[in-house]
Amino acid sequence: MSLIITDDGSHSFISSTFGEAYHSRHGAITESQHVFIEAGLIPALATKSDLHLLEIGLGTGLNALLTAIHGIPEQKSIHYTAFEKYPVTLEDATRLNYITNLQAEEWASFFEDLHRCSWDEDANLHEYFTLHKIKADFTTLSVTDKYDLIYMDAFAPNAQSAFWEQPFTDQLAAALKPGGTIVTYCAKGSFKRALKSAGLEVEGLPGPPGKREMTRARKV
Numbered sequence: 221m222s223l224i225i226t227d228d229g230s231h232s233f234i235s236s237t238f239g240e241a242y243h244s245r246h247g248a249i250t251e252s253q254h255v256f257i258e259a260g261l262i263p264a265l266a267t268k269s270d271l272h273l274l275e276i277g278l279g280t281g282l283n284a285l286l287t288a289i290h291g292i293p294e295q296k297s298i299h300y301t302a303f304e305k306y307p308v309t310l311e312d313a314t315r316l317n318y319i320t321n322l323q324a325e326e327w328a329s330f331f332e333d334l335h336r337c338s339w340d341e342d343a344n345l346h347e348y349f350t351l352h353k354i355k356a357d358f359t360t361l362s363v364t365d366k367y368d369l370i371y372m373d374a375f376a377p378n379a380q381s382a383f384w385e386q387p388f389t390d391q392l393a394a395a396l397k398p399g400g401t402i403v404t405y406c407a408k409g410s411f412k413r414a415l416k417s418a419g420l421e422v423e424g425l426p427g428p429p430g431k432r433e434m435t436r437a438r439k440v
């Protein structure tokens with residue numbers, strides 16, 4: 221796992237398994253904030269007091285950290301479930317500069333707890349934030365559990381095509397509650413068509429720096 225500095229000064233890793241960066245090289249925090257927090261979390265929290273969120277790929281925990289930083293002050297209960305088959309070690313996680321880059325020292329112990337907590341059980345990291353990390357392949361996603369919001373953050377289609385097409389897109393759609401949304405950095409045409417054929421309403425939104433478009437899909 222090698223550490224890189226992205227254009228906004230925040231770190232990311234290059235996966236030794238996939239040879240892919242965990243985030244946009246144009247800015248890891250900038251991308252996460254734009255795609256997952258602004259297009260996903262903020263609109264979802266506006267209408268919910270209790271949010272069930274699924275992340276496809278916990279990785280560095282950056283999306284989870286930003287979700288807590290934005291969500292907890294709203295005093296709404298966030299139940300954050302995240303799949304990850306190749307966990308980042310605590311040692312690697314402590315190399316990441318997210319806390320200093322965000323000037324969020326008060327979240328340092330939360331970020332450490334996020335990585336330290338046990339897999340495959342609920343961890344109450346805060347009165348308003350429960351994390352359930354699942355150490356398993358994405359394909360084992362149960363469609364009987366239903367979510368208000370899904371952060372689709374697998375590696376890009378060139379590296380992991382199966383997670384951007386049927387049947388996995390059908391599995392994601394089935395895991396959404398009515399009114400629930402999926403957000404992702406990916407705007408590939410075949411992915412958007414797969415979401416549409418799973419019955420979702422699909423919209424293209426302006427992407428983060430370096431990307432013209434991102435995708436948000438909603439179950440009506």
Ligand SMILES: C[S@@+](CC[C@H](N)C(=O)[O-])C[C@H]1O[C@@H](n2cnc3c(N)ncnc32)[C@H](O)[C@@H]1O
Pocket residue numbers: 241242243276277278279280281282283284303304305306307356357358359373374375380
């Ligand atoms: C783009 S990174 C996710 C970045 C992450 N959301 C973050 O905030 O750092 C993709 C993640 O998916 C994980 N992953 C890749 N293939 C997987 C699979 N088949 N099942 C479960 N996790 C997988 C990788 O280990 C990696 O952590």
